[in-house]
Each structure stands twice: as structure tokens, then as C-alpha cells.
Amino acid sequence: MSVSSLFNELRQTDQVFSFMQPQGATNLNIDKGVILYLEDISVSFDGFKAINNLNLYIREGELRCIIGPNGAGKTTMMDIITGKTRPDSGSAWFGQNINLLEMDEPAISKAGIGRKFQKPTVFEQLSVWHNLELCMAAPKTVFTTLKARLNGEQRDQINKVLTLIGLQDQRFLNAGALSHGQKQWLEIGMLLMQKPRLLLVDEPVAGMTHQEMDRTGELLTSLAGEHSIVLVEHDMDFVRSIARHVTVLHQGSVLAEGTMDQVQSNPKVVEVYLGE
Amino acid sequence: MTYPALTGWRQLVLTLMLLCLSFGSRAATLDESVALLNGSFNDKSTAVQNLMSVGHDQTSVWLQALLDGNLYTDKASNQVVLLVAEQPEFSVQELVSGRTYSSSKSDLKRIMINNALRKELRVALSSLALTSADSQVRLTAVRSLMGSPDPALTERLTSLQLQETNSDVRDAMTVALAINEVRNASKPGRNAIEVLGDSLEPEARNALQQLHDRNPAAAEGKLAAKSLANIERKILWSGYIETLFFGLSLGSVLVLAAIGLAITFGVMGIINMAHGELIMLGAYTTYGIQLLMPDHIGLSVLVSIPAAFVVSGLMGILIERSVIRFLYGRPLETLLATFGISLILQQLVRTFVSPQNRTVQTPDWMTGSLELSPVLSLTWNRIYILIFCLMVFALLFVLLKRTRLGLQVRAVSQNRAMARAMGVRSARVDALTFGLGSGIAGVAGVALSQLTNVGPNLGQAYIIDSFMVVVFGGVGNLWGTLVAGLSLGVANKVLEPTAGAVLAKILVLVFIILFIQKFPRGLFPQKGRSAEG
Amino acid sequence: MTAANELNLIQPRLLDKGSQRFLLVLIAVGVLVPVLNLLVPESSGLHLSTYTVTLLGKYLAYALLALAVDLVWGYLGILSLGHGAFFALGGYAMGMYLMRQIGDRGVYGNPDLPDFMVFLNWNELPWYWHGFDQFWFAMLMVLVAPGVLAFVFGWFAFRSRVTGVYLSIITQALTYALLLAFFRNEMGFGGNNGLTDFKDILGFSLQADTTRIALFSATVLALALGYLICRAIIISRLGRVAMAVRDAENRVRFVGYRVEHIKLFVFCVSAMLAGVAGALYVPQVGIINPSEFSPLNSIEMLIWVAVGGRATLYGAVIGALLVNYAKTWLTGALPDAWLFALGALFVVVTLFMPKGIAGLVQQYRDMRQQAARNNGGADKVEEKAA
Known part of the structure; x- marks a missing residue:
């Protein structure tokens, strides 16, 4: 919040201050059935075009897999959606009415976009339980957080997620002590606690065994429908096992889009990616 | 020149030679002038003027010594002597004769000078330096003579300027002459006033200020004001440059x-x-x-x-x-x-x-500094x-x-x-x-x-x-x-x-x-x- | 694992075993020291001189300051090289009150103006000195002055995501700028000499033994309260968010917390605690001058916390007491050696004892538990660990 906007707020007497407004009050408008619009987005770092005129639409309840070689701009795209990186040009809308380019990370998160990072980042010095607690969809201002105590319903919710991600026994262990695969699960659990409308999942199965991969696949498939999911993944077997709709990124823009079979038979895709 | 062991007859011959010399007219004036240094402050002033007109090749050394307080009177002989060395023993040299001998502090009396004399000496020394072979010395001399009201000096500067080969010195002379003109002439020339407007010498500024104060409404006064403004602007810029430096x-x-x-x-x-x-x-x-x-x-x-x-x-x-x-x-x-x-x-x-x-x-x-103009000098260590x-x-x-x-x-x-x-x-x-x-x-x-x-x-x-x-x-x-x-x-x-x-x-x-x-x-x-x- | 234990792990209690022990020791000290000073006759070997009481009071004020530093460094991950500034501001607020209490007993006998203002030929009190003749107002300022500085500084710094080393360096610049400012006579805080020659507080002479004891007790009380405030913050969800910020700041943003607000809150609380410490320190040592702003002071505070152990509140207190005791002792016995020792302490602690004394204690406990487990007492130990 800039000083000028604070001043504006002080002058507006017909409404309460923004920090006193109830949390999560933003109403997502998805009349058209599309939850995410990325249009004409470009961004460059030191002259290198990481994203080049990218157009991408995600429908509500969809499970979309994004594949592409290294440097195709997958992670940068996620950075733009979550507010970490600002594009040089283009527009990004969440539903019909939320302009993502005007918001910072916490606001975007609050609006209903959750993200799982490529490298699992959990809060290592906190227990698994507390990791989940922090991510819970609840008011997140300073004073509510200071006074917050878990009620029974919230505890049940955490327990439910713990069971789902299979970390019930480790719930009071520091997250730093978990194995790599367990951290991946924990991060998915943290994502679920946020109850997001749109999940951005960056390489969730790296470091997992085959059984774990299968379970992750099942979990993601079951989440789709209620949530919209954008999945970035390198493991082609995994993608093939769960994908309905695949987008191939190459050099910062969309190379091909369609079902897995369509994409696989696309000669351009074969050339840049699968053929390698 | 030292006389380590003077035997009796040698001393005699030397005295005779000196006596002969002292009978020459030039030597007589020299000796008289030197002797006058023992007298009152007025006598000393006359002595300085005489020495200047005589033009001995040691004049500047002696005048400098007088300014620095290194001229003494030998109480015994009443001769004016120049202090040559204090260590290991007091040794002095008679003026004119050049005889060097050792003495003690108690046998000597320092020749005192006052402020008026000191000023006179400085002008005299600078005037002598005008003919130095070193252009830097000449330049310093011209600048120290600026604002000195002696009309003889004006003449001297005018004639010296014609022979001057170094352009910096020549310019400085122009400024010095212009200062004298602005100071002394009842109707200083427009040229002189404008010359001063380009100079950053403090004396030039003083002279212009005086001219302006004398009659601000007159044409010269207005011209002086213009030149003064010019100077102020330059000083301001020098200040900026100095700050930047x-x-x-x-x-x-x-x-x-x-x-x-x-x-x-x-x-x-x-x-x-x-x-x-x-x-x-x-x-x-x-x-x-x-x-x-x-x-x-x-x-x-x-x-x-x-x-x-x-x-x-x-x-x-x-x-x-x-x-x-x-x-x-x-x-x-x-x-x-x-x-x-x-x-x-x-x-x-x-x-x-x-x-x-x-x-x-x-x-x-x-050490020291690089002088870019009279109001702007940059110290060497910082450079x-x-x-x-x-x-x-x-x-x-x-x-x-x-x-x-x-x-x-x-x-x-x-x-x-x-x-x-x-x-x-x-x-x-x-x-x-x-x-x-x-x-x-x-x-x-x-x-x-x-x-x-x-x-x-x-x-x-x-x-x-x-x-x-x-x-x-x-x-x-x-x-x-x-x-x-x-x-x-x-x-x-x-x-x-x-x-x-x-x-x-x-x-x-x-x-x-x-x-x-x-x-x-x-x-x-x-x-x-x-x-x- | 019992239900009560599980509850503790989900929501730690304010007064857990460690806190109870800490507060008990503190209360014991708070009772024993006055008793040993006032009730035990001077001839007795157990008698504590008033000098010692004041010295202890000074250490405890430092301990409160160490708590404040630990709160931002240990739990929030901000290495502040400028906490001395908050301490000094609190001290100056108290000093201004004490200055006004001198009244016409100063050298110049001016009833309205402190001596240094008379000396500077000032005719009236500067506007910012008004109100400091009231104790309540001065105490308010002890909290407000450091709090506002922390708020303004933090508002800009945290919002623009200045973190880590950069933040440390600009906090150092902050205290350095204040040091230079307070050295100026024109600032109206006594310049180089600062504020001193205090006479009394709330009408009680500062030289009296009972006043000294009262100040000591107030410091003990403040330390206990400060501990409880810090404890309340770190066991709350906010405290856990702070630790999350410390370990993975960006991740916290994606979860939806306003990191800058969290930081600002904790930073301001810490600054105010430091201000209170300063306010307790000044009447006990009798002087406050700009050297309290010097960057060296602020860095010294860090070593107290580092020696005691970061992110353990009691460690900060122990570290402050130990290092300051060592300082008093060494500067008396071997004046030259103190800076060598302090320097070596910095190097040794960072290289070999990154968790400080508290870390050693933890290691020792773990070892004993390990031994007990090996001896077959596994059930008992597990309960303990929970």
C-alpha cells in the first residue's frame, strides 16, 4: 500500500479501512467458464525473452498439463500468475474481474490461487502440523493471527489433510526432518489447506517413488473439477497417466495444445521436444 | 668567500685594497647607503632607495636579509653585517666588502624595521624581481606589485612590458597597469576598466569597487559595476568548480x-x-x-x-x-x-x-596547490x-x-x-x-x-x-x-x-x-x- | 502420547516448564537482592552493596534489550545493527524527564531550562521538550519514540523488501545518522555530553539506596513482563508465521500473509521493549549520551544473544548477563584485554557455537536422553520428549 493510497483511504469515510475488511471477500466471477486468462504476455531478462507473446486460457475445473523443454518459460509463467514477476506487456486476469497484474503475492493468494514450488519449500523449523495450520484458509492479518486459536472444525480439517497426504504419524515432526517425497506431499497438503480455486503445481512428483506418483496422480485427478489445476511436469509417463489437455511451451510461447495424443503426433512438438 | 687564517700582512694588504675601493664614487655611495641602515627608520628608508638606484648585484640579497631580520650592526666596528650562519658558530659577512668572520650574538645588534619599511622593502624586492630571468619569479613580482601606487613603477612596468616575452607575465602587467590607471587617473579609460573585469585579482576588484563607490552614477562607475558583476560571476563559478573538486x-x-x-x-x-x-x-x-x-x-x-x-x-x-x-x-x-x-x-x-x-x-x-586562477587553487595531494x-x-x-x-x-x-x-x-x-x-x-x-x-x-x-x-x-x-x-x-x-x-x-x-x-x-x-x- | 501433550504441541502454553523456571529464578532474584541489600547488615558477608545492586539492575536492563534483539533476530531473522538506537531513544525520553526534575538545582539555577540550554544561550524550551516534566508523558514517549522510529523505518524497508544483509547495513546507517545528529548541540539533547547530573525521580533521590532498590525491582518486573510479551508472541500463530518468514520469506507471501505487516509488528514491539530497557538503564547509570547510538554498541548486543543462543528467550538473557559480567570484570582487571576477548568471542561463537549456550544445553539434554534410551528407559523418555 502506497502512502497516497493510504491517504485516499483515510479520506473515504463511507467504507471501513481495507485492513479491517473481512478477508477473502473478493468474489470471483467465472461466468464464462474460464478461470485464468493470460493474453499477449511478454517478459525478458537482460534481453533474453523468457516469455514471448504467450496466450493461455484455463477453463474452470480443468486439469491442464504444461510441458516443454528447459527454458521454455514454465516457471516464469507461474511467477507471473502469482505476482512474483511483472510482465513487460500483456494482461493476466483471474476470472472476469480480478486483474492479477495489479496485485501482489499475498493478495493473489487470498484471491484463490495457490502454488506449489518446483523445489519443495516447506517451513523447515516448524512441525508438519504447524505448516498446515499456517496455510489454512483463515484471516491472515497481524492481529487476527496473533489471537488465533484452532477450533475443533479447523483441527478436523488439518487431520483430514494429514491423512490425505499420509503424514499423520509425522505430524509433530519438524518439516525439515522429512524426506524429499514427504516434503512434496506436505507442500501439496499446504496447498489444499489454502482451499484455492486455482492450483499451480510445479513438478510435484520429482523425487517420488512409483507408488507415490500414482497416489499423487489420483489425488490431482480427484481435485480437478472442484478446483482448476495447472500442472507443470517433466515426467512424461506421469503426464500421460493423468493428462486430458496438454499445452506445450517452447521459447516462451505456446507451441501446441490438445490431447496428449494430438500433441504427441504434432511434428513441431516432436522436433523440439519429444524427438530429442 | 672565507678568510680562514689571515696573517698580519695579508690583512694589511686587504685593508688597503678596500680603502682604495672605498674612494671610488660608486663605492662611496654604496658605503654611505649601507651606513645609513644604522640610522633612524627614515634613514633606513633613504638607504633602501639609494641601494635601489645604485644597483649592486647583491642588493636583493641584502634587502631580503633586512626584511627577514638577518642584518646586524657589529657593535665594535659599527659595520652593517649579514648573518651567514648561526651553526656551528655565529659567522657574519660585511656588506660591500664581503669579509666574513665569526662573531657572537652579544657583539651584534639586529637592525630593526617597522611596518612602513617592511612594505617598502617588499615593493622594492618585487620591483627588482621584475627583471629576474625566471618568468615565474617575474609573474609573482608583478602580482605582488599590483595596487602599489608608485608612479615610477607604472613607468617601469610600461617599459618592461614591451620587452616581456612571457604572455602570462605580460597579461599580469596589463592588469597591474590597469589597476594603477583606475586608481590614479581622474578619468580612467574604458579599456582599463574592462581589463579589470576579466581579472580575478583581489586588487583589481578593490580598485573597481573604489571607482564605483567614488561616483556610481558616472559612466565609469557604471562600467565598473558591470566589470564587478563579471568578476562576481567568475568567482561564483570558481566556487562551483571548487565544490565539485x-x-x-x-x-x-x-x-x-x-x-x-x-x-x-x-x-x-x-x-x-x-x-x-x-x-x-x-x-x-x-x-x-x-x-x-x-x-x-x-x-x-x-x-x-x-x-x-x-x-x-x-x-x-x-x-x-x-x-x-x-x-x-x-x-x-x-x-x-x-x-x-x-x-x-x-x-x-x-x-x-x-x-x-x-x-x-x-x-x-x-604539497602545495595548482593555482588555476587567483581565486581557485586545487591542492596537489587531492589531485x-x-x-x-x-x-x-x-x-x-x-x-x-x-x-x-x-x-x-x-x-x-x-x-x-x-x-x-x-x-x-x-x-x-x-x-x-x-x-x-x-x-x-x-x-x-x-x-x-x-x-x-x-x-x-x-x-x-x-x-x-x-x-x-x-x-x-x-x-x-x-x-x-x-x-x-x-x-x-x-x-x-x-x-x-x-x-x-x-x-x-x-x-x-x-x-x-x-x-x-x-x-x-x-x-x-x-x-x-x-x-x- | 497423551491428549494434553498433543494439545501442547498444537498450541504451546504461555507458561511452559522452561518459562516457569525462568520466572521463578527471576522472582527469586527480585526478592533476594533487595533483602540482601536492605535487611542484611553491612558487616555480614552476605550483604550486597548498593553498587552491586545497581550493577545488577544495569545487567537486567541489558537483558531486556537482549530479549528485544532476540525477538527480531532469533524469531524474525532480521539482524538489526541498529537496536542501540531504540534503546538510546527510550533512554533519552527518560533522561529528558529526569532533566526536567532537576528544576532550579542546576549549576545555573534556571528553573525552566536545563543547564546545557542556558549554556547555549537558549531562551526557551524547544517544543519537543514540552510535557517531559510529566512522568506519564515521558513514559509514553519511552514507548512511542522508538515505536514510531521503528514503524517509519520498517514501513519503508519491509514494504520494499529490503532483506538480509542490506537491511542490516541500513539499520546500521540509521543508528549512525542518529549518532551524528545527537552529537549536534542544535538538536537540543545536550550534544556531546548528553543528559546527566540527574537529581531525583518521582520525588525520590536517585542517590538513595531505597530508590536504587526500587529501580532494580522495576527492572526485574519489566524483564519478567518483557519475557511474557515475547513468549506470548512466539507461541501464537503470529510467532510461527514470523519463524516461517525467517526461513522462507517468499513462500509465506504465497500462502497469503502480508510479510511486511508481520515484520513491522514484531519489529515495533521489539523496538519498544528496547526503549523500555533504555529508560530503566538511564536512571541507574545516571547518564545518557550519544555514544549509546554508536554502531559498536548495537553490534555488542548481538553477541549477547549469539552467546546465549538465538531463538531461545532465556538464552538471550543469560548471554546478556554473562557477557556484561565478563566485560565489567575484564575492563577492571585487564583493560586492554576486553576488546580482544570481545573480538574473539564474535569469531568463536559464530564458528564453533552457532547455537550458543542454549544449544550446548540442548545437546547435553539430547545426549542424556540418548543414554537413557539406550539403558532401556525408552517409554519414560518418549513421554518426556513429547
Whole structure:
């Protein structure tokens, strides 16, 4: 919040201050059935075009897999959606009415976009339980957080997620002590606690065994429908096992889009990616 | 000329010869004039005028001696003598005859002069110097004669100007003549007034002011006002240039102090709080080397540069090998540990050298100043340090961009693991880079020793400023450090006259604090994915 | 694992076993010291001189300051090199009150103006000195002055995401700028000499033994309260968010917390605690001058916390007491050695004892548990660990 906007707020007497407004009050408008619009987005770092005129639409309840070689701009795209990186040009809308380019990370998160990072980042010095607690969809201002105590319903919710991600026994262990695969699960659990409308999942199965991969696949498939999911993944077997709709990124823009079979038979895709 | 052992007959012959000489008319006037120096102040004044008109080749020596209080009367012979030496014994020389003999202080009486006489002597000496063979001496003489109202001088200057070959001296003479015209003529020429308008001599300004005050409404008065305004404008600009110079000079010191930090902090990501103490070590090295070669002060400073580089550099390598290498990737811990080292180094100096400040002598070639105009002179030591700073910068720049070590340093700083995989011995590169940054701190210490006293707290005074420079310029960017250092120096000096030195410093600090909050990566930020998070 | 234990792990209690022990020791000291000073006759070997009481009071004020530093460094991950500024501001607010209490007993006997203002030929009290003759107002300022500075500084710094080393450096610049400012006579805070020659507080002479004891007790009380405030913060969800910020700041943003607000809150609380510590320190040592702003002071505070152990509140207190005791002892016995020792302490602690004394204690406990487990007492130990 800039000083000028604070001043504006002080002058507006017909409404309460923004920090006193109830949390999560933003109403997502998805009349058209599309939850995410990325249009004409470009961004460059030191002259290198990481994203080049990218157009991408995600429908509500969809499970979309994004594949592409290294440097195709997958992670940068996620950075733009979550507010970490600002594009040089283009527009990004969440539903019909939320302009993502005007918001910072916490606001975007609050609006209903959750993200799982490529490298699992959990809060290592906190227990698994507390990791989940922090991510819970609840008011997140300073004073509510200071006074917050878990009620029974919230505890049940955490327990439910713990069971789902299979970390019930480790719930009071520091997250730093978990194995790599367990951290991946924990991060998915943290994502679920946020109850997001749109999940951005960056390489969730790296470091997992085959059984774990299968379970992750099942979990993601079951989440789709209620949530919209954008999945970035390198493991082609995994993608093939769960994908309905695949987008191939190459050099910062969309190379091909369609079902897995369509994409696989696309000669351009074969050339840049699968053929390698 | 000395007369070590005068035998009786020799002395006799000599006396006779002197007697013969004294009968010549010229010698008589000379002797009379010299004798008059024993008389009243009026007599002395006459003596000076006589001596000037006689034109003995030693006149300027004698007059200078009179001005300096080195002329005495021998109480026994009542002769005027010139003091030649006080050590090992008092020896004096008679004027005119040139006879030198030893004497004692009690046998002599100093010839006193008063202020009027002193002024007269100065004019006389300058007038004599007008014909010196050295153009610099002539120039100084002309300038010291400016505003002296002697009409004879005007004539002399006019005639000398025709023969003058040096253009600077000729111009100065024009100004001196114009001053005299403006001062003395009832209707000074337009040309003279305009000439003074281009001169920055204080006397020219005085003369114009007087002319203006005499009759502000008259044509001359108005013209004088115009010329005065011209002068004021020039002085104002000189002031700006001077401020800029002081600013750049301070800035160059900041850059020197910060540039080593730019390497250790910017390239390696190490917070070295002991950086200031490495500067201090460099300054003490200069001091030590001067103690070793007290007869070659000028040379000692030059020797100190590599010596300080080695001393501080080795100390840096020692610090890196013994402490910092265990703390890579933990910048805050490094900060604390190196702060501890800085305390130890300071206390070492306090215990084994002295808690007091030491003065390092400035060599002759660094003293004095470069006079660009009568109101603008730049001190040589600051000019040298500015040049030195730019040289160090250029050298470092070339070292990092063009040499193999530089390539390795940049490689390690960007991706340690990859550099190692490519066969770079990262431990060695770390030690060398840190040594390089530390060595440059030492070199900065040599420069600082020429500006301030050398003491155990020398480094502390610069560490915060150095960090400010690096952070302001953008970490990891040598150009940023240069631009930031120089501009902070200039900003400081620009603010100083209005805000005072302390407030200026505070304002600059506050500015940087605000600046970093707006541009966390400094003036020249690194961009791209590697710079994130 | 019992239900009560599980509850503790989910929501730690304010007064866990460690806190109870800490507060008990503190209360014991708070009772014993006055008793040993006032009730035990001077001839007895157990008598504590008033000098010692004041010295202890000074250490405890430092301990409160160490708590404040630990809160931001240990739990929030901000290495502040400028906490001395908050301490000094609190001290100056108290000093201004004490200055006004001198009244016409100063050297110049001016009833309205402190001596240094008379000396500077000032004719009236600067506006910012008004109100400081009231104790309540001065105490308010002890909290407000450091709090506002921390708020303004933090507002800009945290919002623009200045972190890590950069933040440390600009906090150092902040205290350095204040140091220079307070050295100026024109600032109206006594310049170089600062504020001193205090006579009394709330009408009680500062020289009296009972006043000294009262100040000591107030410091003990403040330390206990400060501990409880810190404890309340770190066991709350906010405290856990702070630790999350410390370990993975960006991740916290993606979860939806406003990191800058969290930081600002904790930073301001810490600054105010430091201010209170300063306010308790000044009447006990009898002087406040600009040297309290010097960057060296602020860094020294860090070593107290580092020695005691970061992110353990009691460690900060122990570290502050130990290091300051060592300082008093060494500067008396071997004046030259103190800075060597302090310097070595920085190096040794960062290299070999990154978790400080608290870390050693933890290690020792773990070892004993390991031994007990090996001896077959596994069930008992597990309960303990929970």
C-alpha cells in the first residue's frame, strides 16, 4: 500500500479501512467458464525473452498439463500468475474481474490461487502440523493471527489433510526432518489447506517413488473439477497417466495444445521436444 | 668567500685594497647607503632607495636579509653585517666588502624595521624581481606589485612590458597597469576598466569597487559595476568548480575505500566488517615505511603502495582461510565474525603501536596547490589521490574483465558448483579474490594517510560510508561503485555549505536509506532470474 | 502420547516448564537482592552493596534489550545493527524527564531550562521538550519514540523488501545518522555530553539506596513482563508465521500473509521493549549520551544473544548477563584485554557455537536422553520428549 493510497483511504469515510475488511471477500466471477486468462504476455531478462507473446486460457475445473523443454518459460509463467514477476506487456486476469497484474503475492493468494514450488519449500523449523495450520484458509492479518486459536472444525480439517497426504504419524515432526517425497506431499497438503480455486503445481512428483506418483496422480485427478489445476511436469509417463489437455511451451510461447495424443503426433512438438 | 687564517700582512694588504675601493664614487655611495641602515627608520628608508638606484648585484640579497631580520650592526666596528650562519658558530659577512668572520650574538645588534619599511622593502624586492630571468619569479613580482601606487613603477612596468616575452607575465602587467590607471587617473579609460573585469585579482576588484563607490552614477562607475558583476560571476563559478573538486576528492576517497569492498561484498557476497581495519593497516604500513626510510619521504609513499597491498592482502587471505571460508552462504554470521576480527585488529594496533594518532608526512611533490586562477587553487595531494583512485579503478576493472583470475572470480561468484566442475579451484580463487579486495583496502589506506592522521579508529570512520557506496551503486557492479562514490562525495560537499558538515552527512545517509528502499538493488542493479530471491 | 501433550504441541502454553523456571529464578532474584541489600547488615558477608545492586539492575536492563534483539533476530531473522538506537531513544525520553526534575538545582539555577540550554544561550524550551516534566508523558514517549522510529523505518524497508544483509547495513546507517545528529548541540539533547547530573525521580533521590532498590525491582518486573510479551508472541500463530518468514520469506507471501505487516509488528514491539530497557538503564547509570547510538554498541548486543543462543528467550538473557559480567570484570582487571576477548568471542561463537549456550544445553539434554534410551528407559523418555 502506497502512502497516497493510504491517504485516499483515510479520506473515504463511507467504507471501513481495507485492513479491517473481512478477508477473502473478493468474489470471483467465472461466468464464462474460464478461470485464468493470460493474453499477449511478454517478459525478458537482460534481453533474453523468457516469455514471448504467450496466450493461455484455463477453463474452470480443468486439469491442464504444461510441458516443454528447459527454458521454455514454465516457471516464469507461474511467477507471473502469482505476482512474483511483472510482465513487460500483456494482461493476466483471474476470472472476469480480478486483474492479477495489479496485485501482489499475498493478495493473489487470498484471491484463490495457490502454488506449489518446483523445489519443495516447506517451513523447515516448524512441525508438519504447524505448516498446515499456517496455510489454512483463515484471516491472515497481524492481529487476527496473533489471537488465533484452532477450533475443533479447523483441527478436523488439518487431520483430514494429514491423512490425505499420509503424514499423520509425522505430524509433530519438524518439516525439515522429512524426506524429499514427504516434503512434496506436505507442500501439496499446504496447498489444499489454502482451499484455492486455482492450483499451480510445479513438478510435484520429482523425487517420488512409483507408488507415490500414482497416489499423487489420483489425488490431482480427484481435485480437478472442484478446483482448476495447472500442472507443470517433466515426467512424461506421469503426464500421460493423468493428462486430458496438454499445452506445450517452447521459447516462451505456446507451441501446441490438445490431447496428449494430438500433441504427441504434432511434428513441431516432436522436433523440439519429444524427438530429442 | 672565507678568510680562514689571515696573517698580519695579508690583512694589511686587504685593508688597503678596500680603502682604495672605498674612494671610488660608486663605492662611496654604496658605503654611505649601507651606513645609513644604522640610522633612524627614515634613514633606513633613504638607504633602501639609494641601494635601489645604485644597483649592486647583491642588493636583493641584502634587502631580503633586512626584511627577514638577518642584518646586524657589529657593535665594535659599527659595520652593517649579514648573518651567514648561526651553526656551528655565529659567522657574519660585511656588506660591500664581503669579509666574513665569526662573531657572537652579544657583539651584534639586529637592525630593526617597522611596518612602513617592511612594505617598502617588499615593493622594492618585487620591483627588482621584475627583471629576474625566471618568468615565474617575474609573474609573482608583478602580482605582488599590483595596487602599489608608485608612479615610477607604472613607468617601469610600461617599459618592461614591451620587452616581456612571457604572455602570462605580460597579461599580469596589463592588469597591474590597469589597476594603477583606475586608481590614479581622474578619468580612467574604458579599456582599463574592462581589463579589470576579466581579472580575478583581489586588487583589481578593490580598485573597481573604489571607482564605483567614488561616483556610481558616472559612466565609469557604471562600467565598473558591470566589470564587478563579471568578476562576481567568475568567482561564483570558481566556487562551483571548487565544490565539485572537493566533492570529487571526497568521492575518490570513498571509492578507494569502497572498491575493495565492492569485490569482497559485491563479487563474493561476503560482508567484511574488518574492511575498515584493512584500510587502517595500509595506512600504518605507510607510517612504518616512513620510519624505515626517513630521508626519502617522497619515495616512501611510492614504496608504501605495493607494501600496503601485500600487508593488507596477506591479512585478508589469513582472515579468509581461518574464518570466512567456514561461513560461506551465511552472510549474517560472516558479518559478526568479521566484526570480531575488526575489534581484534584495532586492539592489536592500540596495544602494539599506540592508541594515539600518528602523522604520516606528505612528500614535497604532493604539497602545495595548482593555482588555476587567483581565486581557485586545487591542492596537489587531492589531485593525486583523485588520479590514483581512477588508476586503481582502471587496473581493477582490467584485472576482473581481462585476466584469467578475473574470469575465474566471476565464474565462482555466479555459480560455485559449476565453476568447480569446470576445474576452477574455487578455494584458491576465494582466497585470492578476498586477498585482492583486502589489498586494495590497504592501498586505500596509503591514500588516506596523506589526508588524515593515522589512528586505530581510522577504519571505523570509513566502513559505514563504504557500505553505503557499494549498496548505493548496486552490488557486484564496479561502475556502480565508482559513480556512487563520486556522486555521494559531490552531494556531501554541495550540501555542506548550507547544511553544515554533520547535517550534510546525515542527509546523505537518510537519502541512501530511502533510496535503497525504493531501489533495493542500487543504481545499477543486476537483472534476471539469477538476481531473484 | 497423551491428549494434553498433543494439545501442547498444537498450541504451546504461555507458561511452559522452561518459562516457569525462568520466572521463578527471576522472582527469586527480585526478592533476594533487595533483602540482601536492605535487611542484611553491612558487616555480614552476605550483604550486597548498593553498587552491586545497581550493577545488577544495569545487567537486567541489558537483558531486556537482549530479549528485544532476540525477538527480531532469533524469531524474525532480521539482524538489526541498529537496536542501540531504540534503546538510546527510550533512554533519552527518560533522561529528558529526569532533566526536567532537576528544576532550579542546576549549576545555573534556571528553573525552566536545563543547564546545557542556558549554556547555549537558549531562551526557551524547544517544543519537543514540552510535557517531559510529566512522568506519564515521558513514559509514553519511552514507548512511542522508538515505536514510531521503528514503524517509519520498517514501513519503508519491509514494504520494499529490503532483506538480509542490506537491511542490516541500513539499520546500521540509521543508528549512525542518529549518532551524528545527537552529537549536534542544535538538536537540543545536550550534544556531546548528553543528559546527566540527574537529581531525583518521582520525588525520590536517585542517590538513595531505597530508590536504587526500587529501580532494580522495576527492572526485574519489566524483564519478567518483557519475557511474557515475547513468549506470548512466539507461541501464537503470529510467532510461527514470523519463524516461517525467517526461513522462507517468499513462500509465506504465497500462502497469503502480508510479510511486511508481520515484520513491522514484531519489529515495533521489539523496538519498544528496547526503549523500555533504555529508560530503566538511564536512571541507574545516571547518564545518557550519544555514544549509546554508536554502531559498536548495537553490534555488542548481538553477541549477547549469539552467546546465549538465538531463538531461545532465556538464552538471550543469560548471554546478556554473562557477557556484561565478563566485560565489567575484564575492563577492571585487564583493560586492554576486553576488546580482544570481545573480538574473539564474535569469531568463536559464530564458528564453533552457532547455537550458543542454549544449544550446548540442548545437546547435553539430547545426549542424556540418548543414554537413557539406550539403558532401556525408552517409554519414560518418549513421554518426556513429547
